[in-house]
Amino acid sequence: MKIAIASDHGGFKLKQELIEHFKRQNITLCDLGTKSEESCDYPDIAAVMAHNILQKESDLGILICGTGIGISIAANRFKGIRAAILYDDFCAEMAKKHNNANVIVFGGRTMSLSDVIKRIDIFLQTEFEGGRHSLRIAKIEQGD
Numbered sequence: 001m002k003i004a005i006a007s008d009h010g011g012f013k014l015k016q017e018l019i020e021h022f023k024r025q026n027i028t029l030c031d032l033g034t035k036s037e038e039s040c041d042y043p044d045i046a047a048v049m050a051h052n053i054l055q056k057e058s059d060l061g062i063l064i065c066g067t068g069i070g071i072s073i074a075a076n077r078f079k080g081i082r083a084a085i086l087y088d089d090f091c092a093e094m095a096k097k098h099n100n101a102n103v104i105v106f107g108g109r110t111m112s113l114s115d116v117i118k119r120i121d122i123f124l125q126t127e128f129e130g131g132r133h134s135l136r137i138a139k140i141e142q143g144d
Contacts, residue, residue: 001059001060001124002030002057002058002059002060003022003027003029003030003058003059003060003061003062004029004030004031004032004049004052004053004057004058004060004061004062005018005019005029005030005031005032005061005062005063005064006031006032006033006034006045006046006048006049006061006062006063006064007033007034007045007063007064007065007071007108008034008040008041008042008045008064008065008066008071009034009036009037009038009039009040010042010064010065010066010067010108010109011063011064011065011066011071011106011107011108011109012034012036012037012064012108013037013108014064014106014108014111014113014116015031015062015064015108017113018062018113018116018117018120019031021113021117029062030052030057030058032045032048032049032052033045033048042065042070042071042074043070043074045063045065045071045074046063046071046072046074046075046077046078046083047074047078049061049063049075049103050075050078050080050081050103051078053080053081053102053103054078054080054081059102060102060103060104061075061083061102061103061104062103062104062105062106062120063075063083063103063104063105063106064105064106064107064108065105065107065108066107066108066109066110067107067109067110068085068087068105068106068107068110068111069085069107071083071105072084072085072103072105075103075105079141079143080102080141081102081103082099082100082101082102082103082137082140083101083102083103083104083105084099084101084103084104084105085105085106085107086104086105086106086116086119086120086123087107087111088119089118089119089122091119092104092118092119092120092122092123092126093122093123093126095123096123096126096127096128097126097127097128097129097133098129098133099133099137100128100133100134100137101123104119104120104123106119
């Protein structure tokens with residue numbers, strides 16, 4: 001599985017910690033930016049990630065901003081992106097099981113590294129149930 005990761009300045013520190021964590025597990029994350037804690041705009045970062053996922057350059061995206069809220073809103077504006085903030089363990093499971101999220105989102109200023117790692121693991125270990133959930137996702141994809 002190819003995983004891309006990106007953040008704005010508010011999520012930069014957590015992004016770097018996740019890259020190092022996964023590197024120690026011999027998993028390489030494709031870093032889409034930002035490259036420093038210098039202020040940048042989360043909608044631009046979300047757009048880079050959305051295009052990466054929609055072009056099938058990666059199978060899963062991880063986005064991080066200060067709270068996770070702004071960058072998830074920006075990412076979900078793109079048809080075909082299902083970005084979910086994994087603010088607790090149950091949501092990490094349901095985001096995959098029922099929503100088949102293709103982008104998972106965290107808050108660099110609101111979540112600890114250990115909680116984020118645990119939620120990524122839960123998400124990756126969970127299978128999408130399909131069935132009625134596939135029908136709901138299809139309705140989302142249809143749009144207005």
